[in-house]
Each structure stands twice: as structure tokens, then as C-alpha cells.
Amino acid sequence: MEPLLKVENLVKRYAAGRSRASGHKFAALDGVSLSIAPQTTLALMGESGSGKSTLALCIACLERPTSGSISFEGIDVAALEETQLRVMRPQIQLVFQDPASSLNPRWSALDLVREPLFVQRRFRQPEREHKALELLDRVALPRKLAGRRADELSGGQKQRVAIARALALEPKLMLLDEALSALDCSVQAQISNLLVDLQSSLGLTYLFITHDFAMAAHLADQIAVMERGRIVESGPAEKILCAPSHDATRALLASTPRFTETPSVLVNA
Amino acid sequence: MRYLLRRTLHAVFLLFGVSLLTFLFSALTPGNYFDEMRLNPQIAPETVAALRAQYQLDRPLPVRYLHWLNAVAHGELGFSFAYNGPVGPLLWVRARNTLLLTMAATLIAWLLALPLGIWSAARFGRTLDRVLSWTTATLLVVPDLVLALGLLIVAVRTGWFPTGGMVSVGFEGLSSLQKFQDLAMHMVLPVFALALAALPTLVRHVRASVAEVLDAPFLRAARSHGIPDRKLLFGYALRAAANPLISLFGFSLGALLSGSLLVEVVMSWPGLGPLLLEAILARDLYVVIGGVLLSMIFLVGGNLFADVLLYWADPRIRIAASAK
Amino acid sequence: MKQGGKFTKWLVFLVFLHVVVAGAGFFAPYDPVEQDRERPYLPPMRVHWVDAQGHFHLRPFFYPLRLREGSFDQYEEGTDAAVPVHFFTSGARYHLLGNLPSRLHLFGGAGARIYLLGSDAYGRDQLSRILFGGQVSLLAGLLGAGVTLLLGALIGLAAGYYGGWRDDLLMRAAELFLALPWLYLLFALRAFLPLSVGPLEAFLLVVVVIGMVGWARPARLVRGVVLTVKERDFVRAARGFGASDIYLLRRHILPETASVLLTQAAILVPQFVVAEMTLSFLGLGVPEPMSSWGNLLATLQQYSVLVSYWWMYLPALAIVPFFLGYLGLASALQERFGAYKIDEKSGWSRT
Numbered sequence: 001m002e003p004l005l006k007v008e009n010l011v012k013r014y015a016a017g018r019s020r021a022s023g024h025k026f027a028a029l030d031g032v033s034l035s036i037a038p039q040t041t042l043a044l045m046g047e048s049g050s051g052k053s054t055l056a057l058c059i060a061c062l063e064r065p066t067s068g069s070i071s072f073e074g075i076d077v078a079a080l081e082e083t084q085l086r087v088m089r090p091q092i093q094l095v096f097q098d099p100a101s102s103l104n105p106r107w108s109a110l111d112l113v114r115e116p117l118f119v120q121r122r123f124r125q126p127e128r129e130h131k132a133l134e135l136l137d138r139v140a141l142p143r144k145l146a147g148r149r150a151d152e153l154s155g156g157q158k159q160r161v162a163i164a165r166a167l168a169l170e171p172k173l174m175l176l177d178e179a180l181s182a183l184d185c186s187v188q189a190q191i192s193n194l195l196v197d198l199q200s201s202l203g204l205t206y207l208f209i210t211h212d213f214a215m216a217a218h219l220a221d222q223i224a225v226m227e228r229g230r231i232v233e234s235g236p237a238e239k240i241l242c243a244p245s246h247d248a249t250r251a252l253l254a255s256t257p258r259f260t261e262t263p264s265v266l267v268n269a
Numbered sequence: 270m271r272y273l274l275r276r277t278l279h280a281v282f283l284l285f286g287v288s289l290l291t292f293l294f295s296a297l298t299p300g301n302y303f304d305e306m307r308l309n310p311q312i313a314p315e316t317v318a319a320l321r322a323q324y325q326l327d328r329p330l331p332v333r334y335l336h337w338l339n340a341v342a343h344g345e346l347g348f349s350f351a352y353n354g355p356v357g358p359l360l361w362v363r364a365r366n367t368l369l370l371t372m373a374a375t376l377i378a379w380l381l382a383l384p385l386g387i388w389s390a391a392r393f394g395r396t397l398d399r400v401l402s403w404t405t406a407t408l409l410v411v412p413d414l415v416l417a418l419g420l421l422i423v424a425v426r427t428g429w430f431p432t433g434g435m436v437s438v439g440f441e442g443l444s445s446l447q448k449f450q451d452l453a454m455h456m457v458l459p460v461f462a463l464a465l466a467a468l469p470t471l472v473r474h475v476r477a478s479v480a481e482v483l484d485a486p487f488l489r490a491a492r493s494h495g496i497p498d499r500k501l502l503f504g505y506a507l508r509a510a511a512n513p514l515i516s517l518f519g520f521s522l523g524a525l526l527s528g529s530l531l532v533e534v535v536m537s538w539p540g541l542g543p544l545l546l547e548a549i550l551a552r553d554l555y556v557v558i559g560g561v562l563l564s565m566i567f568l569v570g571g572n573l574f575a576d577v578l579l580y581w582a583d584p585r586i587r588i589a590a591s592a593k
Numbered sequence: 594m595k596q597g598g599k600f601t602k603w604l605v606f607l608v609f610l611h612v613v614v615a616g617a618g619f620f621a622p623y624d625p626v627e628q629d630r631e632r633p634y635l636p637p638m639r640v641h642w643v644d645a646q647g648h649f650h651l652r653p654f655f656y657p658l659r660l661r662e663g664s665f666d667q668y669e670e671g672t673d674a675a676v677p678v679h680f681f682t683s684g685a686r687y688h689l690l691g692n693l694p695s696r697l698h699l700f701g702g703a704g705a706r707i708y709l710l711g712s713d714a715y716g717r718d719q720l721s722r723i724l725f726g727g728q729v730s731l732l733a734g735l736l737g738a739g740v741t742l743l744l745g746a747l748i749g750l751a752a753g754y755y756g757g758w759r760d761d762l763l764m765r766a767a768e769l770f771l772a773l774p775w776l777y778l779l780f781a782l783r784a785f786l787p788l789s790v791g792p793l794e795a796f797l798l799v800v801v802v803i804g805m806v807g808w809a810r811p812a813r814l815v816r817g818v819v820l821t822v823k824e825r826d827f828v829r830a831a832r833g834f835g836a837s838d839i840y841l842l843r844r845h846i847l848p849e850t851a852s853v854l855l856t857q858a859a860i861l862v863p864q865f866v867v868a869e870m871t872l873s874f875l876g877l878g879v880p881e882p883m884s885s886w887g888n889l890l891a892t893l894q895q896y897s898v899l900v901s902y903w904w905m906y907l908p909a910l911a912i913v914p915f916f917l918g919y920l921g922l923a924s925a926l927q928e929r930f931g932a933y934k935i936d937e938k939s940g941w942s943r944t
Contacts, residue, residue, distance in 0.1 A: 062829050086835040094833055102826035104845060116834035162830075169834065286769045291781055410916040412867040414874060415909040418893055422906055425899050433896075527776035531871060546875055549784040557784055561777060568774065 002074070003035035004205050005059065005173055010068035010078075012054055028054040029065070030229035036173070036222070041199065041206040043220035043237070045213070045252060050226040052209045056175045059207065060094040061085055072173070090120060090169035097178040099158035105151035109136065109161045112150060116168040135164040139194060156187035163191070167198070175207045180215060192218060213256040217241055225249045272586060276576040280569040287565045288341075291558050292334050341562075347555025351548065356559045359544070364563055366435060367540035371529045371567075373456060374463035378471055379518075381464065386475025390483060391502060405469040413466040413528050417535040420462050430458050433537035459536040466528050467521065478513040482506045512583045519575030522568050600929060603921040610914055614727040618687030621721035622701045622709070625884055627685065629706060629716030632658075634902050636668055637711045637719075645672040653678045657705045676702040711904035713892065722884045723908050729885040730873075731915070733800055734866030740804025741861060742811055742854055749815025749850075750842055754823060764816070767809040778806045779868060783877045792883040799878050803868045807861060814853045822849045852930035859923035863916045870912065886911055 012029040028051045036042045044052050057063040059070055061077055070078040077088055096102035103112050113132040117123060123131060136146055139160040150158060159179060166174060176195070180188045192215060198204060210216055216223055217237065224234035225248055233246040244250050340347070346356040389398050408416075424430045431437065437451050482488065483506055491505055492498075533542030541560050548556035580586055613620055638655045654677040656670035682701040688694050701707070710719040752763040770778070782802040790798065822828060828845050866886075872878030873887025881888060889908040892898045898905055 057829075060833055062833055089833060089835040094830070096826045096830065098826065102830050104827040106848070115831065119831065119834045119836045119840065165830070283769065283772060287773065290769075410913055410920060412863075412870070412912065412916065414867065414871050414890070415912065418890065418906060418909055421893075422899060422903060425896075426903070432899075523772055523774040525774075527774035530774070530776050530780075534875065545780060549780060550788070550876060552788070557781075561781055564774070564777060568772065572772075 001037055004038040004073060005207070006035040006069075006071040007055075007059065008033050008069045008071070010055070010058060010070065011066045012051075012058060012063065013066045027229050029058070029068075032068070032226070032229070032231055034224050034231060034234060036205055036207060038172075038205055039199070039203050040221040041208055041219050042222045042224060043216035044207060044209045044224050044226060045211060045216060046226035046248070047211070047252070049228075051229040052226055053177055054229075055226070056094060056177045056207065056209055059173075060092055060175055061089065062094070090116075091171050092173045092175065093166040093169060093171040094175040094177065095159075095162050095166045095179045098182050099155065099162045100151075100182075102162055103150040103158055103165075106149060108147050108149055109141065109153065109157075110146040112161055113165045113168055116165060120169060122169075132164075132168070135167055136161070138167070138198070139164040155183050156191065159183060159187075159191060160194075163194070163198075167202070170202075171204070173205045173207065175209070177209045178211070179208075181210070181212070188215070195219065211252070213241065213253055225252065272580055273577065276573060280573050283569050283572075284562075284565060288338070288562060289334070291561050292337060293330075346559040346562075349548075349553055349556045351551045351553040351556070356555050359556065360541070360559050360563055363539060363541045363544045363560075364567075366538065367529060367533065367542070367564075368567070370456065370459055370463065370533065370538055370540055371525055374460045374467070374529070375525060377460060378464040378467045382468055382471035382475050386472045387479050387502070387507070389472070390476045390479035401472070405472050408465060408469040413462075413531050414535070416466055417462045417532050420458060420465075421535060424458050431455050432458060435539050455538075459532050459538045462532050462536065463525070463528050466532075467525065470524075471517070471521065474517050475514065478510045478517070479506060482509045485509065508582075512579065512585075515575055515579045515582060518578075519572045522571040522575075526564055526568060600922065600925040603918055603925055607915075607918040607922060610918060611731070614724060614731055616689065617721075617724035617728055618689055618695065619697060620699050621718070621724040622684060622698055622707060623718045623721045624685035624687065625717060625722045625725040626882055627717060627721075629712070632706070632708075632712055632716040633714050635708050635712040635716070636902075637904050638708050639670070640678075640709075641675075644675060650677075655702060655705075655707050658708075674705075676705045676707060678707065679703050710907050711902070713905065719889075719904065719907065722889055723886070723911050726884040726886045726889050726908060727911060729796065729879055729883060730866050730869050730887065730912075733796065733803065733869040733879075733885070734862045734864075736800045737803035737807075737865040737868070738858055738861040740800065741807040741865075742858060744804065745808040745811030745857075746815050746847075746850065746854060748808060749812040750819055750846070752812065753816035753819025754838070754842060754846070760816075763812070767812050770806070770809040771813075775806055775868070776871065779803065779872060780877070782806065783872065788877075792880055795879050796883070799869055799872055802872075803865050806868075807865070811854065811857045811861075814857065815850050818850045818853055819846055822846050852926070856923055856926045856930060859919050859926055863912070863919040866912060866915065 010029050010032040011027065013025040013027050015025050030051075032051070032055055034042070034044075044055065046052050054063065058065045058078070061070075061080075065078050068078065069076045072088065072092060075088070077085065077092075080088065107115075110129065110132050113135050114128050117128045117131060122128070133143060133146060136143065141157060141160045141164065145153060145157060150161065153161065159182070162179070180191055183191065195206070196219065199206060206219070208216070208219055220237040222235065223237045223240040224231050225240070225246060226232065227246075227248040233240065233244065233249050240249060241253070244253055344357065346360065348354070349356050349359055352359055385401060389401050411419075421432060424432050431454055435452065435455050436448075437455070440448060440451060443451060483502075488501060488505060488509075491501055496505075529540065530542040530545065532538065533540040534546055537543070541564060545557065545560040547553070548560065635658050638658060640653050640655060642651075642653055643649050644654070654675045656672050657674060657676055658668040659671045661667040661669050678700050679702070680700050682698055682703075683696045684698040684701050686694060686696050706718065708718055708720075710723065712718060713722070748763055748767075752760040779802060782805060783798070786798055786802070823841075823846060828841055831841055831845060869878055869885060870887035870890070873885045874890050876888075876891065878887055879885040886908045890906070892905055
């Protein structure tokens with residue numbers, strides 16, 4: 001089956017300090033390649049600074065890579081002009097880690113979810129509101145909170161709004177950049193279950209960035225581990241979890257608190 | 270050293286910018302000037318024609334600017350139509366008077382602001398501190414113009430100080446000491462007006478800077494070592510506060526020049542201010558350009574002086590500059 | 594909320610002051626251009642409740658002023674003919690807010706003119722001139738502040754959002770404008786524009802000139818806000834839906850600048866009123882017969898006026914309550930929005 005997303009040799013360099021030609025450039029991504037099959041979940045893991053967020057931003061076309069290609073359904077989105085990109089954007093949506101900053105605190109939940117529909121000029125005004133309320137229902141946000149300002153909602157509620165907003169344009173690929181890390185444990189469990197439900201009901205594909213192996217075990221079909229801008233290990237989730245072959249993976253696994261030995265027991269708990 | 274070079278370059282850039290701006294403004298309405306001049310019966314038509322040719326007003330803008338720059342570089346600042354003579358000598362005399370006034374006012378303002386600000390920062394909440402805040406707050410809401418005029422009226426009605434001019438009639442015949450006294454008496458009003466106008470903001474900033482330093486951890490550590498308060502204040506706190514205060518001096522020069530312009534006109538002090546105003550009303554183009562440029566040189570010079578002072582006073586700047 | 598209290602207090606105070614000036618026609622007893630050549634330079638009249646015989650009257654009254662025998666400029670009260678004050682009387686015609694014609698005045702004298710703040714060389718009532726002059730000066734200040742904030746916001750948005758060489762160029766220009774003395778800039782701008790124009794053109798000219806001088810500080814402040822906001826995730830997210838630059842600027846970034854712009858407005862308006870006053874005082878602003886606080890003070894440049902007619906100074910004090918109100922409002926706003934620290938670069942300009 002054709003992968004939905006295929007990243008090949010992606011490089012992203014930032015100029016550190018003064019931007020001069022001879023300046024010391026820092027490679028956040030140093031030749032990353034991966035692919036994701038449709039309707040599956042790839043968990044991208046690694047320490048802070050390994051380049052995970054940069055990769056997500058590039059795939060979401062919010063940063064331009066220095067070189068390499070990002071093929072989405074066969075089209076290289078990294079090479080597209082902004083006007084062409086606008087058409088593609090609805091298909092790839094990014095959910096940020098901190099909903100307090102990814103949602104404009106002054107806007108209401110309803111306006112926030114409506115915004116992508118407005119920007120992409122879908123539907124008309126009354127239908128947009130209807131659609132937005134439907135989306136809020138889907139993420140199990142009580143309707144009475146729809147009119148509340150974002151800064152009046154709890155962390156879990158905010159992240160639900162962020163997910164609803166990301167769903168508004170009916171994307172095929174959802175990038176979740178540590179989307180659950182800022183939430184309480186119980187809320188994490190609720191939202192991760194929500195994500196699983198959405199995946200099966202809407203046929204979504206996820207790129208799930210996390211540093212939490214338990215979460216990866218729960219959600220992922222495939223796992224890729226990054227270190228210093230490169231993918232150092234990738235493969236089916238169970239294989240990586242039970243038999244890691246790279247030091248970085250082992251270090252990450254070792255740092256995750258466990259209560260039993262096998263991941264499957266963690267999932268059931 | 271590189272720091273100073275950079276600041277000098279910056280100063281030169283500023284001067285260029287100003288000269289360009291002034292020249293641009295004047296060039297935007299060339300017609301007006303010489304049309305009005307032609308209508309002016311005091312100026313012969315041949316002079317107008319000659320001047321047009323000399324200043325090459327029919328040439329494109331960049332050429333004119335370069336030509337003018339060249340003339341300035343040779344010390345030739347142009348021709349005054351109102352005074353019927355070269356601009357240069359006219360300006361120097363007035364500039365000297367302005368310099369005298371502004372330097373005296375700056376000195377007095379800082380001599381007052383420093384102790385007041387430091388003292389008020391060192392002890393919050395005492396009654397006199399309240400009085401001080403009230404006085405500065407009042408001064409703050411009274412604009413320079415209102416203040417200057419008010420002082421003038423008070424002076425006129427009490428007759429304590431001469432109200433206008435720089436020296437009395439018959440100045441030449443006085444002895445040196447009397448000359449000094451006469452000058453000083455004439456200076457009191459304008460200097461006081463300028464200093465008072467500047468005082469509130471100055472005191473506020475001094476107070477804020479010193480208060481910030483007094484709160485710093487390094488000072489608290491020093492106090493815990495048993496170093497007496499006075500030594501703390503003068504030996505440590507002030508030196509740390511020197512940087513923002515010297516920068517403040519540099520940045521205050523702009524407002525000082527504006528203030529002196531106004532005060533000179535109101536109090537009839539024969540400085541650049543009244544000359545500039547006259548020149549504008551009389552459409553005396555080159556006096557205006559020359560006067561503005563000269564004032565900018567003071568501004569830039571003062572800023573450079575502050576930069577040098579900063580370099581000397583704050584070792585961090587020396588270190589940072591040499592590290593580059 | 595305690596913070597809100599301060600803000601409301603100052604706002605109410607300012608609104609009251611503005612209402613008085615806007616309703617100058619009503620609050621002023623006379624038409625500002627109405628002359629009375631027989632009564633030049635009258636000092637302010639004193640209000641009385643007790644007459645020369647010692648009787649108390651509920652209705653306040655004035656005694657008209659007469660030149661003392663054998664004196665040029667000494668006045669005394671003519672205690673024989675009292676002029677009672679009538680409230681809500683009919684007087685000279687005026688147009689409220691330029692549109693509604695009316696003849697109603699707050700107070701007036703029955704039979705003779707009441708000079709509450711004295712008269713000028715042509716016998717015009719100073720109080721009326723101050724009130725009407727306030728309309729011109731305040732309007733100039735408000736409009737000038739509007740121009741500056743508009744200019745500053747546009748430049749700040751462009752510099753902060755697009756960055757690069759545009760940002761460098763614009764910020765260097767801002768540095769230049771900030772370093773230069775404001776009065777010199779004002780002079781320079783005004784000098785090279787036509788000098789003898791009609792009052793309306795002069796007024797507009799003054800507004801434009803004042804407005805073009807002060808854009809640098811608002812521009813820098815707005816740019817600062819834009820720089821922080823444009824990196825916020827919610828802006829990125831909007832870009833992720835395909836939002837255009839204009840949309841982002843308009844719906845997400847601009848609202849964040851509101852607090853900065855409001856505070857700047859409160860600080861700039863009184864400064865610009867002072868700028869108009871200074872220009873008009875020096876003869877470069879609004880010309881006669883239109884009165885503004887500035888040109889009302891212009892007579893003080895004559896020594897004789899300075900010595901003998903102290904009440905001609907009073908227009909200068911009119912701005913003080915406004916300054917107080919605006920600065921109070923500004924500090925209340927700064928508290929509410931979280932004060933940005935004292936900018937050392939503000940030096941002596943009252944920011």
C-alpha cells in the first residue's frame with residue numbers, strides 16, 4: 001500500500017546567532033526519512049532537542065526545510081508555493097503541545113473551531129456554527145462551554161477544542177506534538193481514548209510525538225526514535241518496545257517509569 | 270576602541286540623516302522660496318538669479334545635495350537673505366549663547382536631580398519623599414511653555430531678575446566682576462526655567478535607577494558583610510547606577526534642545542532659538558538649515574560625549590568591546 | 594476591582610472636561626469674536642453675594658468696572674449699578690457640535706457683560722475665548738495623536754511582521770526621529786510648508802505636522818508586540834489553516850496591540866495639545882481670528898501685556914487639568930495592562 005506520508009532526507013538548518021553566510025548553522029534535522037501508512041499511527045520519540053517538533057512543523061508546512069522532500073499522497077508539499085499550499089493545508093493539521101498558547105485566549109471555543117472553516121471559506125455562516133458545534137460534540141466538550149473564552153477552560157477542555165479545531169477541515173493526517181504532555185494523567189487517558197475512537201471512525205492517520213513510552217505503546221503501530229536530528233531506529237511498535245537496538249531507544253525506555261515488565265500489561269492498567 | 274568607533278559612525282550617520290531630511294524638506298518646496306524672494310522688494314532680481322545659479326536649483330536633487338554637502342565641508346553654510354550676509358558668523362555667536370544656557374541648565378538640573386533622586390530612592394515613604402513626589406508630579410503636568418511664561422510673569426511683577434536679553438545696556442563699560450554678575454543675573458530666569466522643566470522626569474529616572482540597584486542581590490550581600498550604608502550607597506550603588514544614568518543624559522539631550530529653543534524665545538535669550546524662529550518666519554532658507562544642522566551637531570556631540578563617559582565608567586562595555 | 598476604579602475615575606474626569614470644552618457655546622457666556630472696544634484689558638471681575646450696603650443676595654452679581662479717575666489702567670468697581678447673574682439665559686447664537694443651533698448659555702449678565710476672566714485688547718471675553726480655543730487645541734491634539742498612532746501602528750506592524758531589511762530600515766528611521774528634538778522636527782516640518790494660509794488649512798497643516806513627528810515610539814512598541822505575538826502558536830495554527838498575512842495581522846496580531854496603542858494615546862494627546870500651543874504661540878500654528886490656547890498666549894510676547902495684564906496668562910493654565918487627567922488615565926492603563934518598564938530612552942520627553 002502507498003504510504004500516506006513519505007519524508008525523504010529532510011534537512012533543516014537554522015543560523016545560530018547573527019545570520020551571516022559563514023555563520024554557525026545548526027542542523028535541527030539532519031537527513032530524516034520516514035513513511036506512514038494510511039490510517040495508522042506512527043509514534044515519534046526522542047529526547048528534547050532531538051528535532052521532533054521541527055519535523056512536525058516541516059510536515060505541517062509551517063517551516064520550510066533546507067532540503068529534502070515531503071511527499072503527501074505523492075505530492076511534494078515542501079516544494080509547493082504558498083498559493084498551491086493553501087489548497088493542500090486542510091489535509092495535514094497540527095495539534096500543538098500547549099493549548100494555552102495554541103488557542104487565542106480571548107476567543108470563544110466556538111469561534112476557535114469555526115476559524116479554519118472561515119479561513120478556508122467552507123460553508124456559510126449559519127452552517128459553520130452548526131458544524132463547529134458538531135465537532136465540539138465529537139470531542140465530548142459540553143455545548144454549554146462553547147461560548148466560553150478559551151482562557152476560562154481547563155487544560156483538558158482546551159486540548160479538546162484544539163483537536164476539534166484540527167478536525168474541522170477533515171484532514172487525512174494529524175500531527176500531534178506532545179499533545180497530551182501538558183495534561184493530567186486521567187485527562188490524558190480520556191483524550192488518548194478519544195483519539196483512538198476518532199482514528200477508527202474518521203479514518204485518520206496520526207504522527208504522534210511523545211516522550212512517553214506508555215502512551216506510544218497504547219497508540220502506536222510504528223515507532224521511530226530520533227536523536228540529534230536523525231532517526232536512529234524505527235519499526236513496528238512491539239519490536240521496538242521489547243527489543244530496542246539503539247542506545248538512544250534504550251535510554252528512553254529506561255527513563256520511563258514502569259510497574260510491570262511487559263508493555264501490554266501497562267496498556268490494560 | 271572599536272566601541273567608540275562604532276558610536277562615532279553612528280553619530281555621523283545621524284548627522285547625515287538629519288542633513289538629508291532637512292535638505293529634502295527644503296527641496297520639496299523650492300518654488301515657494303524663490304518665488305517669495307522674487308516678490309520681496311528688498312532682494313534685487315539679479316541676486317535671485319545669481320543665487321539660483323549658485324545653488325544650482327535647476328539641477329536634480331542628488332546633485333544639489335552633494336553640492337551643498339561640499340559647500341558645508343568647506344565651512345560655507347550659505348547666505349542669509351534677511352541679514353544680507355553669510356550664515357556662518359551669524360550662527361556661531363548665537364550658538365555660543367545657546368551652549369552657555371544649556372550647559373548651565375543641565376548642570377543645575379543634574380545637581381538638583383541626583384541628590385533628590387538618590388535620597389528619595391534610599392528612603393521610601395518619609396514625609397519629605399511625599400512632598401517630593403507631589404512637586405515632581407505637579408511639574409510633570411505643567412508643560413514647558415506654561416512654566417516658562419509663568420516664571421516670566423512672576424519675574425516681571427516682582428522685578429527681582431532682568432527679564433530679557435543676555436546683558437544689560439552698558440555692559441561694555443563694566444568691570445570683569447560686574448560683567449560676570451550681570452550675565453549671571455540675566456541667566457537666572459532662563460536657566461531656572463529650563464532646569465525646572467527637565468527636573469521631574471530626571472528625578473523620576475534617577476530614583477528608579479538607583480532604587481533598582483539598591484534592590485540588587487549583590488548590594489544585599491554587601492550589606493550582610495557589614496559594610497555601612499553610606500559606603501554602600503556611594504561606593505557601590507552609584508557606580509552600578511552610573512550606566513543607566515549616563516545613558517539617560519545622552520537621551521535627554523534631544524528634549525533639552527527643544528526646551529532651550531522655547532525658553533530662549535520666551536525669555537528673549539539671544540541664542541539659536543529666536544534666530545531659527547525669525548528665519549522661518551522670514552523664509553530665510555539657509556539660516557534655517559544651518560541652524561538646525563548646528564543644533565544637531567550639539568546633539569550628536571553630546572551623545573558622543575555620553576558614550577565616551579560610558580566607556581570610561583562602565584567596565585562591562587570595555588570588556589564586551591574587546592571580546593568581539 | 595480596585596484597578597478598574599482608578600481608570601473610571603480618571604475617565605469620568607476627562608469626559609467631564611471634554612464635555613465642557615465641546616459645549617463651549619453653552620458654557621461660555623459670549624461669542625469669542627464679539628468685541629467691545631470700549632473695554633479693553635479689563636481685569637477679571639469679582640463675584641459678589643453681599644452688596645456694598647451689606648445686604649446678602651441669593652443671586653450672585655457683579656459690579657461693572659470703570660476706569661479710575663485720571664488713570665490709564667486702574668479699574669475700580671462701580672458699586673452703584675449691580676449686574677445680576679442669570680443662569681440659563683439666552684445669548685449669542687452658536688452651533689452645538691457644529692450642527693444644532695441654540696441660544697442657550699449657562700450664565701450671562703443682565704444689562705452688562707460679565708468678564709469672569711477679564712478681557713483682551715479688543716474687549717473680547719477671555720473665558721469664552723479660552724473655552725472655544727480649547728476646542729481647537731484639543732481637536733488638534735486628538736487628531737494629531739490619531740495620525741501618529743495610525744502611522745506608528747502601520748509602520749510597527751510592517752516592520753515587526755515582515756522583518757528583514759524593511760525592519761532594519763524602518764527602525765533606523767525610527768531611531769533618527771527619536772533622537773531628534775521634537776520642537777526642531779516640528780519647526781523643520783512647518784517651516785517648509787506655506788506659511789500664510791487660511792485658518793482651516795493652517796489647522797490641518799498643524800495636525801499633519803504634529804502627527805508626523807511622533808510616530809517613532811508607538812511604532813517601536815507595536816513592533817515589539819508583533820514580534821512576540823507572531824511566534825505564538827495560535828498564529829502558527831491559523832497559518833496552518835491557510836490564513837493569509839493580512840488575516841493574521843488583522844484578526845490575531847492587531848488586537849494584541851490595542852493595549853499599547855491605548856496607553857500611547859493617553860500619553861500623546863496632551864503632548865500634542867502642547868505642541869499645537871507652542872506652534873500657535875510662536876506664530877507658526879493657528880492664526881487669528883480662530884482662537885486656540887496657543888495664540889491666546891501670543892500677546893504675552895509683548896512686554897506691556899506681561900507687566901500689566903496678568904490675566905492674559907490664564908489660557909496657559911487651561912491645559913493643566915487635561916494633562917493631569919490624561920496622565921492619570923495613562924498610568925491607570927499601564928497598571929491594568931501591566932506596565933512596560935520605564936524606557937530609558939524616553940529621557941526628558943514626558944512618556
